[in-house]
Amino acid sequence: METGNRLNKLRQRLIEKEIEAVLVSQPEDRHYLSGFSGSAGLLLITQETAILATDFRYVEQAEMQAPDYTIFKTAGGMEDWFSDIIDGLNIRRLGFEADHLSFDMYRRLSDILDDAEPQTRLVPITGLVEPIRAIKEPEEIELITQAIAISDAALDNVVGKIQPGMTEEEVAWDIEKALRDNGSQPLPFDVIVASGPNAALPHAMPSRRAIKQGEPIVIDIGARVQGYGSDLSRTICTGTADDTFNKVYQVVVEAQMSAIASTTEGMTGAQADGFAREVIEKAGYGDSFGHGLGHGLGLAPHEKPHLSPNSEDILVNGMVFTIEPGIYLSGWGGVRIEDTVIMENGRIRVLSQAKKMEV
Numbered sequence: 001m002e003t004g005n006r007l008n009k010l011r012q013r014l015i016e017k018e019i020e021a022v023l024v025s026q027p028e029d030r031h032y033l034s035g036f037s038g039s040a041g042l043l044l045i046t047q048e049t050a051i052l053a054t055d056f057r058y059v060e061q062a063e064m065q066a067p068d069y070t071i072f073k074t075a076g077g078m079e080d081w082f083s084d085i086i087d088g089l090n091i092r093r094l095g096f097e098a099d100h101l102s103f104d105m106y107r108r109l110s111d112i113l114d115d116a117e118p119q120t121r122l123v124p125i126t127g128l129v130e131p132i133r134a135i136k137e138p139e140e141i142e143l144i145t146q147a148i149a150i151s152d153a154a155l156d157n158v159v160g161k162i163q164p165g166m167t168e169e170e171v172a173w174d175i176e177k178a179l180r181d182n183g184s185q186p187l188p189f190d191v192i193v194a195s196g197p198n199a200a201l202p203h204a205m206p207s208r209r210a211i212k213q214g215e216p217i218v219i220d221i222g223a224r225v226q227g228y229g230s231d232l233s234r235t236i237c238t239g240t241a242d243d244t245f246n247k248v249y250q251v252v253v254e255a256q257m258s259a260i261a262s263t264t265e266g267m268t269g270a271q272a273d274g275f276a277r278e279v280i281e282k283a284g285y286g287d288s289f290g291h292g293l294g295h296g297l298g299l300a301p302h303e304k305p306h307l308s309p310n311s312e313d314i315l316v317n318g319m320v321f322t323i324e325p326g327i328y329l330s331g332w333g334g335v336r337i338e339d340t341v342i343m344e345n346g347r348i349r350v351l352s353q354a355k356k357m358e359v
Contacts, residue, residue: 002139003068006033009132011047014095019123021046021086022095025105028299029097029129031227034066043069044085051085078105082112091120098124134296134304135318140228141342144298144320145351147184147230148340150223152354154178155234159355164213164238168193171219172206179223188229188301192220199235199333202291202326213239216333227299231322232352233338245335246359248285248327252335253356255279255325259293260339265346269293269311276325277309285327288334294322297340319343320351 010033014022024030024043031037033045034052038061041054052069054062062071074081086094094113096106106122113120136144158174172191179187194204196215204218211217220233235252237245255276263272273293280289292308297320305313305321315321324338339352 002137003033003035003066006132007045007050007068010045010129013128013132014045014047017095017123017125017128019093019095019125021049021089021091021093022097022125022128023101023109024097024129026097026100026129028133028303031299032129032133034062034069036062036066036069037227038062038065046089046091049089053081053085078108079112082109083116086116086120090118092118093123094120095123095125095128097126097128099126130304133298134313135316136298136320136342137318140298141318141320143225143228144230144340147223147225147228148232148351148353150179150182150184150225151221151230151232152352153182154184154223155219155221155232155354159219159234159236162211162217162236162238164211166211167208168195168198168206168211169208171211171217175219175221179221182223184223184225185227186224188222188224188231188297192218192233194218194334196333197331199335200328200330202328202334202336211238214242214245216245216335218334218336220336220338222301229297229299229301230352231297231301231324231338231340232354233324233326233336234354234356235335235337236357241359244329244332247283248329248335249357249359251280251283251285252325252327252337255289256323256337256339259323259325260341260348260350263315263343263348265316265343267315269305269307269313269315270309272307272315272323273309273311276323280325280327288327288329289325290328291326294324294338296321315343317343317346323348 038058044051053072172193195217199218259276262275294307296303326336328334
C-alpha cells in the first residue's frame with residue numbers, strides 16, 4: 001500500500017487546520033494512513049514525522065505493514081511513554097479525532113501535556129481523514145470489486161436453495177459460510193435475513209422464525225478483502241408473490257434505476273436521494289422510506305459520502321457508495337434493493353452483479 005501520497009494530503013489538511021500534528025486513533029483512519037491492520041495503536045503525524053506507537057504484540061507486524069513510519073514500542077500506560085514520543089517535536093497544537101477518542105484518553109492526554117515543554121494544546125478535529133478516504137485509489141477499487149464478486153457469488157449460490165420452513169438463522173449461516181468459503185475475511189457486518197413481517201425492520205437480526213411461502217425476504221450481506229468491504233441487498237420471495245409484493249418491488253426497482261440514471265458528478269447526496277424518493281413518494285409510499293438512499297463504503301461499512309435528504313456531500317469521480325432504496329410496511333414486510341456503485345467519468349457505474357427478481 002502506497003501511503004506517501006495519503007500522508008501528503010493529510011499534511012496539507014493540517015496546514016489548513018493550523019495544527020502542527022494530529023493523533024490518529026480511529027482504526028480505519030489508522031489503517032488507511034499507515035497500512036497497519038493491527039487492533040491497537042496510535043499514529044502521530046507532523047509535517048516531517050510519522051510515528052506508529054503500538055505494543056510488543058504488533059511491533060513486528062507494524063514494521064512490515066508500515067515501512068513509512070517510525071515504530072515506537074509502547075509499554076505500560078500512556079503516562080509512561082507518550083511524553084517520549086512528542087519530545088523535541090515542538091508541537092503547540094495537537095489535533096485529535098474528537099469523534100473517536102474516549103473522554104478517559106482525552107483526560108489522560110491533557111494531564112500529560114500539561115507538563116510538556118512547550119505547552120501543547122489539544123485541538124478537537126472531525127472529518128480530517130474521512131474526506132481523503134472517500135475518493136478511492138485504483139488499488140482500493142480493485143479490492144472492493146473483489147469483495148463484491150464474493151458477495152455476488154455467495155448470494156446467487158444460496159438464494160436458489162432457500163425453501164419454506166428454513167429459518168432465518170439457517171439461511172444467514174449458509175450465506176456466511178459461502179462468503180468465507182469464497183475468500184472473505186471476517187465480515188464487515190452481520191448478515192441480515194428478515195422474512196415476512198420482520199422484513200419491515202431495515203436492520204432486523206436473523207431469528208429462528210421459519211420462512212413461509214409467498215412472503216418477502218430481505219437479505220443484506222457484505223464481504224471483506226484486505227480490509228475493504230462490499231454491501232449488497234436483495235429481496236426475494238419463495239413461491240408465488242402477492243400483489244403487494246409485486247407492486248412494492250417494482251416501485252423500489254424504479255426508484256433505484258432513477259437514482260442510478262440521474263445522479264451525476266457534482267451533485268449532492270441530497271440530490272441523489274431525491275431522485276429515488278420522488279419515485280417512492282409518487283407511488284404513495286413516501287412515509288415508508290425512512291432511511292437515506294445510500295452511503296460510502298471501503299475500510300468501514302458506512303463512510304463518506306452520505307446520500308440522504310440533508311446530505312451536502314458532493315459526489316465526485318472515484319467515490320464508491322451504495323444505492324439502496326427501500327419500502328417497509330409494518331405487519332407485512334419490506335423490500336430493499338442495494339447495489340454498490342462507483343462514480344466514474346461523471347456517471348454512476350454499477351459494480352454489483354447479483355441477480356434480481358423479475359416481477
